[in-house]
Amino acid sequence: MAKLTLAGLREIREREAKKIGKREIHGRDVHVIVAMGTSGIQSGAKVILNYIADIVEEKGLDNVIITQTGAFDGVVEPVVQVYSKALGLVSYQGVDKDTAKKIVEETIIGGKILEDKKIEIKDGE
Amino acid sequence: MAFKNYILVCGGTGCESSRSDLIYRNLIEEAKAQGVADEVQVIKTGCFGFCEQGPIVKVLPEDSFYVQVKPEDAKEIISEHCIKGRPIVRLEYGHVEKKAYEEVEDIKFYQKQERIVLRNCGSIDPENIDEYIARDGYKALEKALFEMSGDDIINELKIAGLRGRGGAGFPTWMKWNFTKQAEGDVKYVVCNADEGDPGAYMDRSTLEGDPHSVLEAMTICGKAIGAHQGFIYIRAEYPLAIHRLEVAMKQAREYGLLGKDILGSGFDYDIEIRLGAGAFVCGEETALLQSIEGHRGMPQPRPPFPAVKGLWGKPTVINNVETWANIPVIITKGGKWFSQIGTEDSHGTKVFALTGKICNSGLVEVPMGTTLREIVFDIGGGIANGKKFKAVQTGGPSGGVITEENLDTPIDFGSLQRIGSMMGSGGMIVMNEDDCIVDVAKFYLNFTVDESCGKCAPCRIGGKSLYNLLEKITQGKGTQEDVEQMHTIAHAMQKGSLCALGQTAPNPVLSTLRYFPEEYKAHIEDKKCPSGKCKKLIQYQIDPSKCIGCTACARKCPVGAITGEVRKPHTINSQVCIKCGVCKDTCKFSAISVH
Known part of the structure; x- marks a missing residue:
């Protein structure tokens, strides 16, 4: 490692703060929940979870937190839920990569609900 | 690929001794085996504080607080939690059927805490300097090196009103200022990490969980007073803390945060570690300096104070670990911010090691002014096993007991002194009705007699004489005159001892007497020990109406003191009985009692 200059130290701080900031779970605006029960994983939820996480990372959406949950009954999996103050809890079923991209771009960034994939699930449980 | 889960595993000494290191390695292995190594980051952190429940594993972003985790649980944490998104309820703190808390901060143990000293403990990997830097680490050093003069730095500490956390509470800025003003080209900075109070481990945990905070603070001090060399005096029995310090110093040197021309400022500074052999007296500053110099650890008369004539006769600042850990935050956030926390007399927070007969033993950091009741009953969860609270011992062998009537005393330097105890370094031992107060006083005195360096007569002879009198009382041979003599000896020790060890050694005796x-x-006149601890004063008796003559006690008795026929009440021969209590523990019919 090279000896640091003032600018070098600040650079490290900025870079590392971003990394470590992902462990800070409070005060995020948007909460994305992916249902990861056995059947969810079977129908590709894992791929969708990774895909969403990668787009969120790529676009640098620091205000988004992604967590996982178990399975839901009577829906077409994979299921992805988005929670924000503005929209409340919105649930989507049968999410494929294409829809996942739309969820990030239109719902998370644009604040618009994708009506064709929307279903009603009352609670996160 | 982006990480989806962050697993924080406690790497403090407490959790490591219950195999948290194996949990850490298992988690990494399992993540690899189950193909999610690049999605799950496993981080070994410093102490979470909730040692009672260790080993602790926290999983983010779900904020699952897993307690008493076993190495075998690693597989399930990865497969269930990280892969399938199902938090493992049986491992969650306070689990009954569902999670007992929404967020970790909601757990009662953490509710009243405010973490300044322990800000990074349990959050970062202490062996990775980048994680320290990420959380505003070395920002205070930047400020100190490029924006502040030595006087500015000292003035900031003055505004903050930081007082030494080693026990005495001397204003830190004054120490620094004296040293800065003292004449001499060579000056030294010393960190006192010779934590010795029974049951105390605040400093150890701080060094284990956040070593860079101490290194940064010592460097800032170097700049403030014009010193270029620091020493950390730490006891050799803290191997993990030493290891983390060594790693931290190596990384800091590689980045040039220690060494020549730090950050291009032209300021040179480095730190060395000195290992102590664990003598309690070496926590006393003049004895500590003697020990660093390679002499026998014996206190020296003051004045001259170390600020004027310290290490190798040079002006020296010596502060305790916890004091150091406060300093970077004060410089970054400003003294004014710090001065608003706590009470008028004592600013900031204090870390306590809460141990003894308490439900939640562990490391707690609370704002000054928090009451003992809040610490013992809200944070500590009250007395374990439904027993009754008796007293709290603060300040270790130099402190005193605090009883029920003073539980609502706000904790700060002045208040504790007024009720005959002291802040001390932060050991807090909770006692219940089963503890004999005379025995407790004897325990602490035994400790100080053992640890006295023997240089001055009041401490060497006074301590032993006090101990002998206590021994006499616990054997039922004490008289009222003995109590008066104890007072006389205690005052002589307070006035005549060379250092704080001897001056404060009588405190546990005086405070329990008070x-x-x-x-x-009861011990002196009635020849009785109310809590049944003092063996010479108690007798085990069998209640003939309860004893069914099962012979279980007679078979367990190591000295054959119990006799009787089968199915008939037994008796204990008190001449033979050694009062070990095995019979009482063995009896299933509660027929044996202590008198």
Whole structure:
């Protein structure tokens, strides 16, 4: 490692703060929940979870937190839920990569609900 | 690929001794085996504080607080939690059927805490300097090196009103200022990490969980007073803390945060570690300096104070670990911010090691002014096993007991002194009704007699004489004159001892005499030990109406003191009985009692 200059130290701080900031779970605006029960994983939820996480990372959406949950009954999996103050809890079923991209771009960034994939699930449980 | 889960595993000494290191390695292995190594980051952190429940594993972003985790649980944490998104309820703190808390901060143990000293403990990997830097680490050093003069730095500490956390509470800025003003080209900075109070481990945990905070603070001090060399005096029995310090110093040197021309400022500074052999007296600053110099650890008369004539006769600042850990935050956030926390007399927070007969033993950091009741009953969860609270011992062998009536005393330097105890370094031992107060005083005195360096007569002879009198009382041979003599000896020790060890050694005796006179009286006049601890004063008896003659006790008795026929009440021969209590523990019919 090279000896640091003032600018070098600040650079490290900025870079590392971003990394470590992902462990800070409070005060995020948007909460994305992916249902990861056995059947969810079977129908590709894992791929969708990774895909969403990668787009969120790529676009640098620091205000988004992604967590996982178990399975839901009577829906077409994979299921992805988005929670924000503005929209409340919105649930989507049968999410494929294409829809996942739309969820990030239109719902998370644009604040618009994708009506064709929307279903009603009352609670996160 | 982006990480989806962050697993924080406690790497403090407490959790490591219950195999948290194996949990850490298993988690990494399992993540690899189950193909999610690039999605799950496993981080070994410093102490979470909730040692009672260790080993602790926290999983983010779900904020699952897993307690008493076993190495075998690693597989399930990865497969269930990280892969399938199902938090493992049975491992969650306070689990009954569902999670007992929404967020970790909601757990009662953490609710009243405010973490300044322990800000990074349990959050970062202490062996990775980048994680320290990420959380505003070395920002205070930047400020100190490029924006502040030595006087500015000292003034900031003055505004903050930081007082030494080693026990005495001397204003930190004054120490620094004296040293800065003292004449001499060579000056030294010393960190006192010779934590020795029984049951105390605040400094150890701080060094284990956040070593860079101490390194940064010592460097800032170097700049403030014009020193270029620092020493950390730490006891050799803290191997993990030493290891983390060594790693931290190596990384800091590689980045040039220690060494020549730090950050291009032209300021040179480095730190060395000195290992102590664990003598309690070496926590006393002049004895500590002697030990660093390679001499026998014996206190020296003051004045001259170390600020004027310290290490190798040079002006020296010596502060305790916890004091150091406060300093980077004060410089970054400003003294004014710090001065608003706590009470008028004592600013900031204090870390306590809460141990003894308490439900939640562990490391707690609270704002000054928090009451003992809040610490013992809200954070500590009250007395374990439904027993009754008796007293709290603060300040270790130099402190005193605090009883029920003073539980609502706000904790700060002044208040504790007024009720005959002291802040001390932060050991807090909770006692219940089963503890004999005379025995407790004897325990602490035994400790100080053992640890006295023997240089001055008041401490060497006074301590032993006090101990002998206590021994006499616990054997039922004490008289009222003995109590008076104890007072005389205690005052002589307070006035005549060379250092704080001898001056404060009588405190446990004086404070127990003050708050529990009736218990001393019971030992002296009635020849009884109310809590049944003092062996010479108790007798085990069998209640013939309860004894069914099962012979279980007679078979367990190591000295054959119990006799009797099968199915008939037994008796204990008190001449033979050694009062070990095995019979009482063995009896299933509660027929044996202590008198």
